[in-house]
Amino acid sequence: MSDTSEHIVIVGAGAAGLMAARELGSAGKRVTILEARERCGGRIHPLPASSFGYPADGGAEFVHGEAPVTRGLAREAGLTVRPIGGAQWSFDGTDFSRENPRDPYDDQLHAVVKDLTDDLTVADFLRRHFAGPEYARLRHAVERMVEGYDAADPERASTLALRDEWMNDGHAKSARIDGGYGGLIDFLAAGCHKSGVAIRFGAVVSAIEDSDGRLTVRGADGAVHVCDRVIVTVPLPLLREIALPAAARAKAAAADDIGFGNVIKILLRFKRPWWRERGGLADMLFLLSDETIPVWWTRQPDQHPVLTGWFGGPRTAELSHLDPQGLIESGLDSLAAIFGRPRETIAQDLIAASAVNWAHDPFARGAYSWATLRTRTAQERLARADGLVLFSGEALYRGRDMGTVEAALASGLETAGMILQG
Structure with a gap:
């Protein structure tokens, strides 16, 4: 028999929010997800297959490490998790080398x-x-x-x-899901709908209020949702933008002890994989350099002629003035410097391009979390099931691969489990 007496509102339809909602919904709970965007997935951001020749990922792309929850969910969804293959190269400003x-x-x-x-x-x-x-x-x-x-x-x-x-040297045991992370999000969303979870898009949450043991969730558009519990799964910077009850606000302050970093990601699709024409680089997977866009990777072992540029960490602030087109231009400049080819020649071969500075995304304000010296203590405090407002997401995961989709899924699963055992 369904338990519809308790109404749970989940803020955010990213991996953690969808995972928690599916668990709670399938256990008979009444669940509403409030999502600020017009899509599910959050920092998982599928790009059109028509642009890149396959369903590319503008956000999270790799499956890191053992990732038992991710791999289990992929099996359930009938999706293949495929190991990546190829060599890591470095460019020192003069020469290419396979030596890290x-x-x-x-x-x-x-x-x-x-x-x-x-x-x-x-x-x-x-x-x-x-x-x-x-x-x-x-x-x-x-x-x-x-x-x-x-x-x-x-x-x-x-x-x-x-x-x-x-x-374990970083990139060991990395894989990709065939069809990208979008397939996993679609599967979770379908599971939510099947168990009666309501998903409301364009729902920006501005405040959560506590009144005699019942919670009121207020939207920026004036919408009001009354419920018994709230699970907040937004990226850390957005916690400061939601007015919270006093106890939850005190708990959320611990988020200041968790690092949160930014990433710029640039995808460039070319007519042909011209980089393979350079001696020895046919097997290139990752390429490390000190150019403005320092890291590049290919679709190895797939043959799609796409290069993905990556720039992470505090220094991304140096490019905060650039719009997506400016980032694409910067990526082309970096490739020209690395490969010693005229920039115009590289640009002529370009078929499609996409660039995102995740710090500019109003519903992310960055890419993912990382650990400071005080993070483990902060996570333990934030992940506790005390009170009516709970917190969940990749930043609260206390396992090895913090900041990953696995971390988000596992955190969502853990939060739902705490409510169901409650």
Whole structure:
């Protein structure tokens, strides 16, 4: 028999919100999702297959690590999770190399980080253990990885939180879902509809009020939803924009101890994969450089002639003045510098392009979270099931791959479980 006596409002139809809603709805709860956008998915942002020749991802793209919840959901949806393949190349301004700049120091780095017991920021870790001029390349490589891969600030990021990633070298065990993450979102949304969950688009939440144990959720458009519980799944910067009851506001203050980083992502589709014509680069998956758009990847092992540019971390602020077209131009400039080809020649081959600076997205204000020295304590506080307003999302995940879709799905699942066990 359905339990429709308790009404739960979920703020946000991203991965965490949809996962929690599907669980609660299938358990018979009455659930309403309020989503500010006109689509589900949040920072999962499918792009039209007509533009890129396949359903490209303007937001989250890779499946990182073991990702048991993601892989389980993909199996349930009949979607294939395919390992990525290919080589990582580096460009030092002159030459291409398959050697990671960290490689000569990896044994030393692993030995020091393995024995670390007290946490310290990445910048302090490098200053303490690798201060000499002979370690300049290592420091540069580690800082670039922390900024680019984790979208984090080395002066604030936790070394212990990144230890596993360093020991396993970042891109190990990465995969993609055939058809992109959009298929997973469609499956979750369909599951929500099937179990009676109401999804309201264009619903920007401005306030949550507590009155005698009942909650009132107010929309910026004047809409009012009365409910028994609220699960807030918005990205961390948006927590400050929702007026909360006193107890929930005190709890949400812990979010200041969790890092939140930005990413600029640029997708360029060409007539042909011209980069493969350069000797040795036919197997290129990732390409690292110090250009303005420093990281590029291909669709390996797929043959789509698409290059994706990536720029993460605090330094993305340097490009905050650029609109999407300006970012695309910057990407073309970076490719011209890396490959030593005239920019006009590269631009002539361009068929489709898309660029997003996630800091400019009003309902994201950035890309994903990362751990500071105080993050684990903050997460434990925020993820607790005390009170009528609960928090969920990738930033609250206490496992290894924080900031990922897996983290969002697992957090949504955990929050729903706490309510159902309640």
